[in-house]
Amino acid sequence: MAKHTRLDITGYQDKPVPNEFVQPRGSSNRLAIMLPGFAYTCDMPLFYYAEELFIQTGVDILRVEYAYHKVPGWLKLPGDEPDRWLAADVTAAYRAAIGLRPYRELILIGKSIGTMAMAHLLTMPDRFAGNARAVWLTPAFGLPNLTGLMTRCPDPSLIVIGDADHHYDTAALDTLRATTKPEVLVISGADHSLDLAGDVGGSILALRQTMQAVERFLASPVAASG
Secondary structure (H helix, E strand, C coil): CEEEEECCCHHHCCEECEEEEEEEECCCCCEEECCCCCCCCCCHHHHHHHHHHHHHCCEEEEEEEHHHHHCCHHHHHHCCCHHHHHHHHHHHHHHHCHHHHHHCCCEEEEEHHHHHHHHHHHHCCCCCEEEEEEEEEECCCCCCCCCHHHHCCCCCEEEEEHHHHHHHCCHHHHHHHHCCCCCCEEECCCCCCCCCCCCCHHHHHHHHHHHHHHHHHCCCCCCCCC
């Protein structure tokens, strides 16, 4: 049975960052930080089953539940305030988690705007000094600067996206394949939730494909970064 607690994390404008810290039995030198989408929470299928994989392999987990969809008008805040808010929250969450013990490996898994949060953590000056790897679920290529930031992330990466996703961008994928050489899984017909519209069986198969790819990626060796 995993232990569930909450960390005291203060983020943007001294607001608390909702979170849940999950520890499987025993101590771990691996930490996973889960960074969900705007309204796609850590309780939804992609993150639920990813968390199960982490628990089975003895990885500590920080679920960052920023829930910006509950903040009225968050997406329409002026200028770069949403970006600054996201960066402040995830940086605070990251620092709180890695300060708990001397982790040797960091796994970041994010979806949609969570991939922008990942890019921030992987490119900041005091980024994680040990082994790191990144799982980019439906990266929001439509957001300014995301592709450029991802090209600066040298860590082993897995990208999963559907070709019916409004953020799907073959040019961005080609750029990343030529620079950071990630593993890439493109699911035919899958939308931004990695669902196939009107096809429950196909959606379940897409979820299975995604989790199999994540499981293989997490089991692969990772070289020390930087």
